[in-house]
Amino acid sequence: xxxxxxxxxxxxxxxxxxxxxxxxxxxxxxxxxxxxxxxxxxxxxxxxxxxxxxxxxxxxxxxxxxxxxxxxxxxxxxxxxxxxxxxxxxxxxxxxxxxxxxxxxxxxxxxxxxxxxxxxxxxxxxxxxxxxxxxxxxxxxxxxxxxxxxxxxxxxxxxxxxxxxxxxxxxxxxxxxxxxxxxxxxxxxxxxxxxxxxxxxxxxxxxxxxxxxxxxxxxxxxxxxxxxxxxxxxxxxxxxxxxxxxxxxxx
Amino acid sequence: xxxxxxxxxxxxxxxxxxxxxxxxxxxxxxxxxxxxxxxxxxxxxxxxxxxxxxxxxxxxxxxxxxxxxxxxxxxxxxxxxxxxxxxxxxxxxxxxxxxxxxxxxxxxxxxxxxxxxxxxxxxxxxxxxxxxxxxxxxxxxxxxxxxxxxxxxxxxxxxxxxxxxxxxxxxxxxxxxxxxxxxxxxxxxxxxxxxxxxxxxxxxxxxxxxxxxxxxxxxxxxxxxxxxxxxxxxxxxxxxxxxxxxxxxxxxxxxxxxxxxxxxxxxxxxxxxxxxxxxxxxxxxxxxxxxxxxxxxxxxxxxxxxxxxxxxxxxxxxxxxxxxxxxxxxxxxxxxxxxxxxxxxxxxxxxxxx
Numbered sequence: 001x002x003x004x005x006x007x008x009x010x011x012x013x014x015x016x017x018x019x020x021x022x023x024x025x026x027x028x029x030x031x032x033x034x035x036x037x038x039x040x041x042x043x044x045x046x047x048x049x050x051x052x053x054x055x056x057x058x059x060x061x062x063x064x065x066x067x068x069x070x071x072x073x074x075x076x077x078x079x080x081x082x083x084x085x086x087x088x089x090x091x092x093x094x095x096x097x098x099x100x101x102x103x104x105x106x107x108x109x110x111x112x113x114x115x116x117x118x119x120x121x122x123x124x125x126x127x128x129x130x131x132x133x134x135x136x137x138x139x140x141x142x143x144x145x146x147x148x149x150x151x152x153x154x155x156x157x158x159x160x161x162x163x164x165x166x167x168x169x170x171x172x173x174x175x176x177x178x179x180x181x182x183x184x185x186x187x188x189x190x191x192x193x194x195x196x197x198x199x200x201x202x203x204x205x206x207x208x209x210x211x212x213x214x215x216x217x218x219x220x221x222x223x224x225x226x227x228x229x230x231x232x233x234x235x236x237x238x239x240x241x242x243x244x245x246x247x248x249x250x251x
Numbered sequence: 252x253x254x255x256x257x258x259x260x261x262x263x264x265x266x267x268x269x270x271x272x273x274x275x276x277x278x279x280x281x282x283x284x285x286x287x288x289x290x291x292x293x294x295x296x297x298x299x300x301x302x303x304x305x306x307x308x309x310x311x312x313x314x315x316x317x318x319x320x321x322x323x324x325x326x327x328x329x330x331x332x333x334x335x336x337x338x339x340x341x342x343x344x345x346x347x348x349x350x351x352x353x354x355x356x357x358x359x360x361x362x363x364x365x366x367x368x369x370x371x372x373x374x375x376x377x378x379x380x381x382x383x384x385x386x387x388x389x390x391x392x393x394x395x396x397x398x399x400x401x402x403x404x405x406x407x408x409x410x411x412x413x414x415x416x417x418x419x420x421x422x423x424x425x426x427x428x429x430x431x432x433x434x435x436x437x438x439x440x441x442x443x444x445x446x447x448x449x450x451x452x453x454x455x456x457x458x459x460x461x462x463x464x465x466x467x468x469x470x471x472x473x474x475x476x477x478x479x480x481x482x483x484x485x486x487x488x489x490x491x492x493x494x495x496x497x498x499x500x501x502x503x504x505x506x507x508x509x510x511x512x513x514x515x516x517x518x519x520x521x522x523x524x525x526x527x528x529x530x531x532x533x534x535x536x537x538x539x540x541x542x543x544x545x546x547x548x549x550x551x552x553x554x555x556x557x558x559x560x561x562x563x564x565x566x567x568x569x570x571x572x573x574x575x576x577x578x579x580x581x582x583x584x585x586x587x588x589x590x591x592x593x594x595x596x597x598x599x600x601x602x603x604x605x
Contacts, residue, residue, distance in 0.1 A: 014456075045449050049316070050460075059458045065447035067319045068460040070342050073312035076304065080316025081447075083300050084274055084324070088449040106312070109305035 012038040016060045021128075023216040023223025025180035026054060029122055030061050032190045033093070036197055037064065046089040047081050049074045051103070053095040054128040054215075062093075072103025075110035078117045089200055091118040096137040097127040100160050104136075107166070107208075114171035114205040118196045121162060121208055124215040125234065132218035136160045139237055144218070159237055163210045167243035173205035175244040179212040181230040185240075204247055212238060254429035259419065260285035262394045262430055263353055264293060266401035267325055269432050272351065273299030274324040276313035278306060280332040281365040282421040283355035287327065307332040311339030311352075318348035319459040321446030323405060327353035329421070330371050331362060340414055341380030344476065345461025347445070349408035351401070352386075353417045355424040358584040366584020367421030369506060372561035375416050376535040383473055385480050387415045387487055388534040390505040394428040400532070402435055407487060409440045411479055418534060420557060422507040422586065483536060490538035491530040494520065495545050498527030500600055503566050504555040505531045508587060512555045515592035524600045534562070542569035549574050551599050555592055556580040 009015070012034020020026045037043050043064055050058040052071035059066035069077040074092035082090040099107050099121050110117065126144055127133040133146040137159050141150040163177045174196055178189035189211055196207035212234050214226035221229065257265070264286045267275075275290040287303070294301040304310035310326045317324040328336060333354040343350055354375060358368040375388050387407050389400040400417065408415045447457045463469035494516065495501060504512040509530045519526045529541045551574050554563035560578045567576045579595040581587045 044451055047320070047447050047449050056462060057464075059460055063456055065449050065451065065457045066459070067316060067447050068346070068458070068462055069315070070312060070338055073308065073315075073339075076309040076312035077316035077319070079302070079309075080276060080313035080318075080324070081320055082316075083302060083313070084317045084322045085320050085448060105305055106309050109309065 010034045010038050012036070012043060012063055013061055014063045018061055019057060020054065021217045023214060023226055024054070025213045026122060028180050028186060029120065029189070029211050029213060030058065032186065032193050033091070033120055034062060036190065036194045037089075040194070040197055040201070042089050042197070045087070046091070047085065049078045049081070049090070049092040051092060051094040051098040053098045055093050055095055055122065056129065058093045072098050072101070073106055074098065074103065075106040075115070075117070075119065079110055079113070079115050082115060082117050086116070089118075089197060091120060091197075093120045094122070095128070096121070096123045096125065096135045100136040100162050107162070108169070111166045111169045111206045111208070112171040114173065116200055116203055116205050118200050119208040120193065121210045122213040123162070123210050123238065124213040124218070126215050126218040128215045128218045132215070137162075139233060161238060163208065163243045166208060171206055172208070172244050173246050174199045174207040176242045177210040177212070177238060177240050179230055179235065179240055180214070181212065181227045199247055210238075254431045256427055256429050257394065258285055258425065258427050259394050259397065260355065260424045261289045262397045263327065263401060263417065263419065264289040265432065266398045267351060267405070268293055268297055270323070270402045270405040272323040272325050272405060273297055274317050274322055275299070275301050275326065276304050276310045276317070276324070277326050278304050278310050278328065278332060280329045282357055282367070282424050283327050283329045283353065285424070286353065286355070307335035308339065311336040314350050315339055315343055315346070315348060318343065318350045319346070319447050321443035321448065323351075325351035325353065327355065329355045329357045330359050330368070333371060334374065337374070337380035340386065341382050341384070342461050343414040344384040344386065345382065346459050347412040348414065348459065349412055350414045351405055351408060351417070352414055353419065356418065356420045358582060364584045365421065367507060367557060367586060368582055368584060369420055369508065369557040370559070370561070370582055371418070372534065372556070372558055375418055376537070376565070384476060385535050386413060387483055387536070388418050389415065390418045390532060390534050391423065392506055392509045392530065394423070394426070394430045397423070398430055398432055406438050406440065411483055413479070413483075418506065420507050487533060488536045488538040488540065489532035490541050491532060492541045493528045495527035495529065495541065497525050498545060498548065499525040499550045500527070500596065501545055501549050501552045502526060502528045502555055502592070502596065503531070503552055503562070504528070505534060505562065508555055508557050511587060511589050512592050514589040515596055518589065518593050519596045519600070522597070524596060526596055526600065531562070537565040537569060539569050546570050546573035551575050551577055553577045553579060553595060553599055555587065555595075557586060558582050
């Protein structure tokens with residue numbers, strides 16, 4: 001009797017075991033990207049850029065050529081790669097500390113220039129790797145290591161909505177916010193990631209997929225509560241949807 | 252090829268193009284802006300690419316990305332902008348990426364001014380960014396020497412997989428001189444099998460990276476880097492010595508000010524002072540040989556710089572206690588005159604030479 005596999009490892013990821021905490025959704029987002037690269041058959045035409053933060057070791061997990069970037073500089077590094085290797089697929093994988101704080105200038109200008117790259121932006125409202133400090137994306141009232149009494153808009157300012165902000169730029173072609181909190185949303189997230197790489201394939205320009213992601217360790221709650229927190233607390237501040245799609249105009 | 256009259260910043264740019272560099276990422280800053288503008292016009296002619304970055308920080312990281320694919324690539328800046336590139340330079344070293352980085356130095360600290368200076372000596376020769384490292388630093392004294400050293404710098408970068416720095420000053424960047432571009436024979440350089448190009452062939456994915464979380468692994472990586480730096484220290488020293496065979500006194504100067512110092516040395520010779528000159532062409536590795544050859548005889552050395560005294564520390568190390576090391580320098584954009592340097596030489600030499 002022959003057995004047909006119903007689930008197997010994607011060729012888009014290496015066999016390395018990830019270092020992510022239990023309940024963290026980085027691993028699932030990695031898998032979605034890996035599946036898309038594999039399904040598009042572009043694993044050997046892709047150069048990924050890892051950033052600094054929890055996903056710093058992404059270069060060990062994606063089964064493609066990888067370049068590790070300095071903190072926040074991934075879109076600049078990706079620009080350098082794409083401009084000299086324009087036929088290759090280039091993506092960055094960045095968290096919210098990396099992209100929305102120290103690297104916000106690089107993200108904005110890569111989008112403004114319409115760099116033909118794809119940014120996978122995992123937003124979990126916190127600095128995970130350094131031990132749960134406030135990020136520019138942290139919610140008002142959110143308790144973190146550096147906002148022990150909760151984020152106060154008067155003291156620490158308000159959350160930055162990256163997708164909405166970048167969508168105002170003419171250079172940005174496709175921007176969508178998705179979530180990793182359940183299977184249905186993961187499927188939507190995969191479609192969005194696929195769309196972004198398709199945009200890049202046609203030379204369409206800058207694409208960014210923001211994926212709402214969990215950090216049970218940093219948030220101080222368990223894995224199930226963390227998935228629930230995305231739904232109850234994050235999505236009201238970071239609504240899901242397509243914020244920019246100029247692919248239709250391009251046709 | 253006949254000589255053509257060009258401005259220093261443009262000579263650096265054209266020499267880089269002649270050395271096979273087709274990619275430039277930069278940000279405007281005086282007094283190197285002509286270099287950026289020249290590249291914007293010139294690189295499309297050779298099928299290359301010029302991109303104005305949003306900051307010096309972004310520019311050096313674009314260089315990092317392009318270098319990771321194995322392409323010859325460069326950026327240029329001036330002192331405050333070069334400070335901003337230091338993080339990226341540390342990453343280039345850690346990831347072993349070749350790149351050509353130009354610093355057309357101006358007066359500091361802070362915004363300082365836009366006049367010529369050599370006040371970034373420490374920053375460019377002693378690492379500059381975080382971590383244990385040195386980068387080869389070339390210090391041309393004429394526009395023709397810029398042409399020659401640019402080719403050498405790119406080749407050295409590829410040979411050792413390291414960023415290399417060209418240290419010019421605002422004077423060299425802004426002055427005009429006739430230069431000649433020669434066709435040079437390309438040296439045999441190692442194949443860039445490490446480059447992340449997406450085409451992996453038979454091997455696994457390539458990773459360009461400076462992270463080594465395990466202490467043992469980072470220790471081994473640093474050991475490898477340090478061995479490479481030792482080899483460069485051994486093989487890549489460049490200098491020029493003049494009138495040093497019988498020298499009682501030796502002036503040490505590089506770049507623009509070395510030309511002025513040379514006038515002073517000749518005038519002192521005419522007055523009967525046995526003075527010679529050592530001109531370091533590489534600031535790192537700092538040339539040791541001309542000091543070993545002169546320090547038994549020399550009664551004193553005089554470091555002349557457009558700074559408050561930075562290279563003098565390397566001169567002292569090279570002289571190694573054999574003779575006193577004096578200093579004459581001006582900074583803040585003031586270029587020492589030959590009369591002032593002559594006066595210093597005569598003062599150090601003592602006796603009645605006037």
